[in-house]
Amino acid sequence: MQLSDREEEKKLNLIRDIFQAGDEDKLRDHLQDTPVVEIADFVRELDLDDTVKVINMLDEEKKGWLFTEFDEDQLYELFVHIDKKEFAEIFSQMSSDTRADFYQYLDKDEQIILLPYLEKKIREDVISLSAYPPETAGGIMNTDFATVLISMSVKEAISKIRKDAPSKKMLYYVYVVDHHRRMLGFVTLKDLILADPEDTVKEVLHDNFIFARVDEDRESVAGKIEKYDLVAIPVLNPAEQLVGIVSHDDAIDVIRAEHTEDLEKFMGIIHTRDEVGYLDTNAFEHFKRRVVWVTGLAFVGIISGVILHSYEGALEQLMILALYLPMLADTGGNSGSQAATVVVRALALNQISVKNWFMILFKEAKIAILLALCLGALAYLKVLFLSWETDIPDGYNLYNIALIISLALSLQVITATVIGASLPMIVKRFGGDPAVAASPAITTVVDITGLLIYFTMATTFLL
Numbered sequence: 001m002q003l004s005d006r007e008e009e010k011k012l013n014l015i016r017d018i019f020q021a022g023d024e025d026k027l028r029d030h031l032q033d034t035p036v037v038e039i040a041d042f043v044r045e046l047d048l049d050d051t052v053k054v055i056n057m058l059d060e061e062k063k064g065w066l067f068t069e070f071d072e073d074q075l076y077e078l079f080v081h082i083d084k085k086e087f088a089e090i091f092s093q094m095s096s097d098t099r100a101d102f103y104q105y106l107d108k109d110e111q112i113i114l115l116p117y118l119e120k121k122i123r124e125d126v127i128s129l130s131a132y133p134p135e136t137a138g139g140i141m142n143t144d145f146a147t148v149l150i151s152m153s154v155k156e157a158i159s160k161i162r163k164d165a166p167s168k169k170m171l172y173y174v175y176v177v178d179h180h181r182r183m184l185g186f187v188t189l190k191d192l193i194l195a196d197p198e199d200t201v202k203e204v205l206h207d208n209f210i211f212a213r214v215d216e217d218r219e220s221v222a223g224k225i226e227k228y229d230l231v232a233i234p235v236l237n238p239a240e241q242l243v244g245i246v247s248h249d250d251a252i253d254v255i256r257a258e259h260t261e262d263l264e265k266f267m268g269i270i271h272t273r274d275e276v277g278y279l280d281t282n283a284f285e286h287f288k289r290r291v292v293w294v295t296g297l298a299f300v301g302i303i304s305g306v307i308l309h310s311y312e313g314a315l316e317q318l319m320i321l322a323l324y325l326p327m328l329a330d331t332g333g334n335s336g337s338q339a340a341t342v343v344v345r346a347l348a349l350n351q352i353s354v355k356n357w358f359m360i361l362f363k364e365a366k367i368a369i370l371l372a373l374c375l376g377a378l379a380y381l382k383v384l385f386l387s388w389e390t391d392i393p394d395g396y397n398l399y400n401i402a403l404i405i406s407l408a409l410s411l412q413v414i415t416a417t418v419i420g421a422s423l424p425m426i427v428k429r430f431g432g433d434p435a436v437a438a439s440p441a442i443t444t445v446v447d448i449t450g451l452l453i454y455f456t457m458a459t460t461f462l463l
Helices: 005-021 024-032 036-043 048-055 060-069 072-081 084-091 096-105 108-117 120-130 154-164 189-194 218-228 248-266 283-300 302-310 312-317 325-348 354-387 398-429 439-461
Strands: 146-149 173-177 183-188 232-236 242-247
Touching: 005 024, 005 036, 036 048, 036 060, 048 072, 060 084, 072 084, 072 096, 084 108, 096 120, 146 154, 154 189, 173 232, 173 242, 183 189, 183 232, 218 232, 218 242, 218 248, 242 248, 283 302, 283 439, 302 312, 302 439, 312 439, 325 354, 325 398, 325 439, 354 398, 398 439
Parallel strands: 146 173
Antiparallel strands: 173 183, 232 242
């Protein structure tokens, strides 16, 4: 049964009260009935000594899953301060992919200290998984799965599954291999339970399956799990041998990380692979990640200043033009960013490609024209409403000025939308990440084009 946020907080408060009261027996009983993720939330509030005290109240399996919930900094702190043999016992209960990630986090000397305390099977598993680049399927896969031979009977297969003893959440698929560990397909527990015990595995085999390559990009693997609604996907090496699986929860982590990376790139923030929370990152680190784009675009923004200086005469002659420059810049920036966001998302979901260039621009142009009609009319009325008492130099008419401003804004909306849709595809065409066509970059480019449109129309039709 799923608890509401309020019930979870109430339960967490109860654990805090028991802990403060020092009733270890009562606390131990409550912890055994508490989900690991909630224990992790409680433990994060404690200092190291109290954390160790709480950990020692749990059984070995639950300790392992609790360690899986910790980030690498928390694990490292425990690694340094508790007995290495005790740490290794808990480490062996962790999920295989998390074990490998933490092993890679350690330096060489620390790895050498840990390895002798691990059982041979765990040691080999950690070293093997740690060899794969983190951006690949091999880098996120785990070895928590069951295999059976195609030549086995159903009865023999069930017996082997009991021996392999994968975790409950990874027991849905049972992978079928030959004597060389080449993957031939899969069966489900339902298949084995409903089949006659004397039937062969081959008779219930599903030989049409989705798989990933060990060197395949992790985002592509997560996309397959999402597309085909899989609980897990098998990972094969070049010899078609089964070497691991990527589970759906790993895919969710990858998708979340990739979305965060895309969002940061789109907003002109340099991405870092370290999964550190906002409050846990110091101000200087935030500064370093933001300063490059912001200062670079500020430098490019000098062009806007040059344009304004070149039209100083027009502004002096008709000061009302300066009053509506912010409106023009804001509207253009919003239109361009909207178009870019839609196109970047469509590219990320493989809904469109660069081959669809003309169709995309034509569609965005149609949308932009409709937006321009609405915003142009609104701008015309806005100028009349806000400037009806403004002093207008002799020889000029407020209605004509309002019309030119609204036409300039309409044209700015169209060009900004087309630019916003084009930049991500241009970056994609040259092999880059379309998310780097960041919102600040689009805003800067659109500001420059908007000023040119605005003053060109003003000088042509008004001055």
